[in-house]
Amino acid sequence: MKTQTYQAKFACIGVIALLLLGTPVAMQQQAEGARTRLENICTLDGQREVKLTGLGLVVGLNKTGDGGKNLPAMKALATALKLMNSPVLGLDELRGADNVAIVMIEATVPATGIRRGQKIDCYVSSFLGAKSLRGGRLLATPLEETDISTDRVAGIASGAIRIEGDKVFTTGKIPNGVVIENNFINGFLNAKKGGIITLMVDSHKASFHTASEVAYSVNSEFGFESGKEIAKATGPNSVEVHIPKAYKNDAVKFAARLLDIGIDMPHTQARVVVNATTGVVIVTGEVRIDPVVISHDKLTIEVGGSGGATSGGRFVSVPQLPQESGQSGSQLQELVRALKQLRVPNKEVVHIIRELHRSGKLHAVYDEH
Template sequence: MRVFARTPARILACLAIAVTFAAPVSAGTRLKDIVDVEGVRENQLTGYGIVFGLNGTGDSIRNCPMLQQGLASMLERLGINTRTSNVNTKNVAAVMVTANLPPFGTNGSRIDVTVSTMCDAKSLEGGTLLATPMIGADSQAYALAQGSVAVGAFTAAGNSGTSLTRNIPTNGRVPNGATIERELKFDIAAQPELRLSLRNPDFTTASRIAGAINAFSGVNAAVALDPATVRLRRPPAFSDMSAFIAQIEGLEIEPEQRARVVINETTGVIVMGENVRVSTVAIAQGNLTIQVQETPGVAMPNSFTNAPPVVVPQSNITVAEDMAKLAVVGGNGVP
């Protein structure tokens, strides 16, 4: 027998604890943790590549035309003509390769790449990605990816057709698999003016950021343009913008937090922000008990037959709900 019970005591206790410990607490946050410098961001790179060395888990070339074309083009660049040949192998796979080009990435730096199959390959385990140009949004190549594919998954199958798959074997990574070949030029030191973008836009937070920067620099170097943007100008005392940002990114700012309540209905836990105020509220809830009883029965076959007995499941579900109890919580804007 299974019994499911719901009581108001746990919910009321959690609410009382949340109300008790919701006293305002001032905590400063570094400027670098709440804003981004406009223009300093990652850029997405993509590329089409081929993974070799698969143990019979690659694409069916007949079902993957782009693999057939890509394989023929790649072999022709190596001096091998396969236009008149019927290539049929299961050890290669057509893949899409993605990566993020970090800001201020320099030539020769290495970045991670993600490899994902495009056709009907079963797994990339044990494969090697051949040299793949990584293209940006402007159709220019910024990196070259190549290396062994690491797959954090596996697939096991038996002769009966039963199989077990853990995680996604058709998706893998090549750690430090791409080399940056072209840099994105952005001379931040020579910029006379920049903008700071707030990750959580708020008028009060933007005003506090501008005030803290101006107090530190001694001049009106920052102006809050809107809830999401603070304009930053280089003070005369600093020779370049990068030095100024290095000095102000450690300033302690107290972000404005909106009143918020988060309730986990499964565990009954209630989390409240420091700005939440609870007015007088009445909560009425009674106990709810659900009982499920399983009484399996047996259906006997007809006489003079070879049919086996059959177990017939029988379930009995009862619900008991007590009278609701009324509780008054909070009042007078209790924090």
């Protein structure tokens, strides 16, 4: 007996990408019924990133450091010299040390974990008066977890700093600059519950419906060989899965097969994401607009109206959805397309969408950053 699979329930809707005056405004309408693997929308509970931080010294700068004028930097340099058996009598001896900078160091242990001796990247940032970190090297610096209950040294950071941008020179990256000193093993199996793996649905996909579909897909895949349902949705973003007896001694193999299961996404939540700085607008799902008239500068926009003429200025009419669609209102995609044709600046488009949201006429989750 073959494993049951879903049949696509809805026709695919292509991704719509629009550019406004040379700036990308992506109108993404994800395909309803689009098939994806669970690993693309779920993670395993227990698999989490760990942040490491530390305070260190960068040396070798070309008179762009902060050591000669900032007391904290001079104290840190004096401490470093003392640890290297080269103590100074007073901080006055370090007033000319403008090739040194005190920096904050950050690194991230991946969610999959890491073993002692392996290396990860780190980022350094000046927070005093340094003008540039270009050409500098970070002295060996211990890094710790941000969890205050843990005071162990998690890694040692050091190396040459690479400036990635051409405008900001006070932050940089050290590729493979952290040597891990302790094992980070992120378990995904809850042995206390008798061997359960919890699938965590991505926050942008989480819903009761999606969690139910995930559980159904898992049960369809393993139901025959297990003889029972092994997955149960416990919330909009979590699904508990019992490991079948055949995989009790190989949880990793089961997790790999679990995340490889295909699922037909029944729908995409209507969402509008706006970046006011860059003018990028991303639309997912069926985003509807109620009938409304918008007056913006010399532009008049009629959404879902009769399309009557106006006196003076520019006029945009956005038609309603076809009656056979079973929905009222108009599509946001049509409005943006019409504004593009009139060469409306990106920032004005963002303002218009923002006001539609504030007025309650925009039917979607609105996220502006």
